[in-house]
Amino acid sequence: MKADGPILVGVDGSEQSRTAVSWAVAEAELRGAEVHLVVVEDRPAHDEDRWHMVRELGDHVRLEHPLVEIHERIVRGHPAQRLVSRSAKARMVVVGARGRGAITAALLGSVSVHLAMHAQCPVVVVRDLPDPSGQVAAGVDGSPQSRAALGFAFEAAALHHTDLVAIHVRQERSPEHAAPQPPPGAEQDRADGLEVALAEWDERYPNVPVHRVVPHGRPVAELVAAARGARLLVVGHRGRGGFAAVQLGSVASGVLQHAPCPVAVVRDETQ
Secondary structure, three states, X not given: OOOOOOEEEEOOOOHHHHHHHHHHHHHHHXXXXXEEEEEEOOOHHHHXXXXXXXXXXXXXXXXXXXXXXXXXXXXXXXXXXXXXXXXXXXXXXXXXXXXXXXXXXXXXXXXXXXXXXHXXXXXXXXXXXXXXXXXXXXXXXXXXXXHXXXXXXXXXXXXXXXXXXXXXXXEOOOHHHOOOOOOOOHXXXXXXXXXHHHHHHHHHOOOOOEEEEXXXXXXXXXXXHHHOOOOEEEEEEOOOOOOOOOOOOHHHHHHHHHOOOOEEEEEOOOO
16 A cells, blocks of 8 residues: 555446545545546457546546546456556555446455455445445454554544544354353453554544444444444454454455445555
8 A cells, every 4th residue: 555645446437436436536635645547448449438438537526626636547457456456556446336347247246355355455345425424434353453444444534524433343143153252351352452452543533533332243234234324334354353254254245245335445454
């Protein structure tokens, strides 16, 4: 990730990729970032139509956000791989929740999961434009690996002058899949780790009100419930505790499929 890099947006002409562009350009204006609209097209015969589409889209958002520098690009290759290859010099990658053409209708399958697993910057998947009065919600678990996600969430809340809801899910297990009881003090250790992580960012962002929520239940269901009415939901890559050991397995995949607001998947910077 490059902190002063552009925001990359995967564009395919679908309505949801247009929504992703609108979200990304508004975010870029707040962050003082450039926006690169990237079309992945392997058929040169379609270039003229693609250029027309992406330039028309760029011109439209320039009228709404004249202060944002916007560039259009057409590249060859696989959508996820091309966006991943450009992510090292970006501050985030943004895609729509569903697509067509090069960014396929299976976006919430291989493409978005591949991006979230391999991109070297945060990945934001946008289904609809969020409630402008909504809070930022973050799934946290008190682990060192969730630090980057929590920092991204605090920064977003500060930029939007809104509250942060920190959600630590104590996972509910069915009797037939019951795990061994954690060792004495394990829950307290997690709670202490959560408070340490929040305290660090509280100090950096003293004007962001923080609400701690500790529900018992299934992580996907609890995070999706928290996303209703939120402007952004942030989850980490490679968390533990309330989330599955493989963060981009059932939890993040489920959140990406069902959360009504934009979802940011933030990679652990040490990985």
